[in-house]
Amino acid sequence: MxxxxxxxxxxxxxxxxxxxxxxxxxxxxxxxxxxxxxxxxxxxxxxxxxxxxxxxxxHMYGIGKARIYIEQMMNDEKFLDDPYHFLKHIALDEILEIICNKEFNKFKRIVVMEMFCEENARYIIEREIFDQTRGLLREIFELMAKRQVIKNHDPAVLANEFLAPLGLVNLEHLIIGSEDGDEKYYKDQIESHIDFFWNAIKLD
Structure with a gap:
């Protein structure tokens, strides 16, 4: 930069x-x-x-934090050994930062507003969310299934199921915003999502 x-x-x-x-x-x-x-x-x-x-x-804000973090997760043996602990106690804070960071949210609001009329905004959504972030998550779930950490579900479906509720929380935050202290509300939503998702895919 x-x-x-x-x-x-x-x-x-x-x-x-x-x-x-x-x-x-x-x-x-x-x-x-x-x-x-x-x-x-x-x-x-x-x-x-x-x-x-x-x-x-x-150009300055277009490299997604989510994609960078997922790439780090894929190379972290601690995550692969104990995904639930990693998601609940480490990834939770990273996801919250992505959703609640005030400066980054200004950029995300611009992308959402301009995505139907600005090619760069549309490209960022296509590349960062649909292509790269979702694709990397699919690879993670495929790897977890091979290691017999989770049930053998379609990894593409799992990627969608994990991302969609987070996108809803993110959209709510962008539209409604939050006052100081409301961060706990979003943290609780993300934590509940992680618990629900993990309980659905973990091996019994």
Missing amino acids: EQLNDTKRLIIETSLRLFSEKGFNSTSVREIAREVGVRESAIYNHFKSKGEIINTIF
């Missing part, structure tokens, strides 16, 4: 907030400049257009 000077960093941070609150099309370069505290011409010293700003945001 390129090293950003203070003004360029502030433009990106301000644009991230405004795009997530109002949408890309409803946010003007003039408004971004006013919020940053610079002239509109100063924005164009750093970015050729508003489109270049959002493309920079997509």
